[in-house]
Amino acid sequence: MGNVVFLHVSRPDVVRDINLCVSLDLGKSSYLKATHEPLFGGGILKSNGEAWLHQRKIIAPEFFLDKVKAMVDLMVDSAQPLLKLWEERVDRNGGIADIKIDDDIRAYSADVISRTCFGSSYIKGKEIFMKIRELQQAVSKPNVLAEMTGLRFFPSTRNKQVWELHKEVRKLILEIVKESGEDRNLLSAILHSASCSRVGITEAENFIVDNCKSIYFAGYESTAVTAAWCLMLLGLHPEWQDRVRAEVHEVCRGRPVDSQSLQKMKNLTMVIQETLRLYPAGAFVSRQALQDLRLGGVHIPKGVNIYIPVSTMHLDPKLWGADVKEFNPERFSDVKPQLHSYLPFGAGARTCLGQGFAMAELKILISLIISKFVLKLSPHYEHSPILKLIVEPELGVDLTLTKVQCLY
């Protein structure tokens, strides 16, 4: 791309070596670093080397299985406003309603992150999420001037908008930090680490803000978008909707969803896995060789960027069979997803550390929705996936909802 060298990798043996590589010499790509800087700064998503390792060690334990299990009740609580809202809309409309689901799902995902990681409600975090989304839209096109010339400080209209958003998000996060209480959560772990490091106040604040911003972004958008794609696919496939509904009923038997029942929802897990195969939020896994490397027998000189086009791998008939473009969750029933050709959560040492959290959050939301409503794809739905840092439905997802009548 321009004068930047990229190696596109879709051979499973090279991907395997990327998966197995734990060396700090394989880092995140610095391509578009200047463009993305206002959104990610020096936080965990884009940093490399010892700085990344330090952040990973602080953040990863907050998403270990036992921690996620303890968050299930909060996640169930966060879904209640959405369920109530949709129920009211269906009732008000004579038993059937057309709903554009995206904003309500984003509110759920934002509330989950706010409560579980930052100990605050969505109301407090709402402005941060709105501004992070604006930042995401603003930085999703390359800032050619900044990348080619280093003119990051040129006061173009776009730069001024991005600087303003960046400043506001920083201020809002520092306000949340000031008001944070004694709760043990991700925020307190980040604050503790910042207070133990012997750096100046600005550097400590940058560490806090950049990592909070990374989690607000990473934990919010991709989960909300995956939930929207998943509900769209269930709306299109009533047979799978019925299977998942029957399973939720069988597993929960009228009791609220808990961590044990989530584990038993095999059909729902398969449906989410298949959604992530067809619509992986992260379109590329990107890396850069920070030193000369050898991966899958290929010599990769220092500086070369590596892109794994995830959808190309997920839609390769040689890897997945002739029905590769069909929605068929059954393909995940008896085999483990093929490690080196299924990458919705990335690869190797930089793999998504929130994947257990995201799966719990998705299963809770979808099981609760599916046990209350019958979904159909609305005639208003227009299929238009678009890449804006992540692959999202550009025109949203429209579903027609009625209430579940039969209680088995």
Ligand code: HEM
């Ligand atoms: C369905 C939802 C999600 C998807 C599809 C997703 C996908 C991804 C992908 C593709 C990566 C890059 C991995 C790589 O480069 O190899 C990533 C990284 C990351 N994700 Fe997620 N993610 C999701 C949810 C979450 C959640 C809920 C959180 C936290 C609350 C989270 C936190 C992170 C973090 C911190 C990283 C950076 C890891 C590192 O560089 O060490 N993600 N995610």
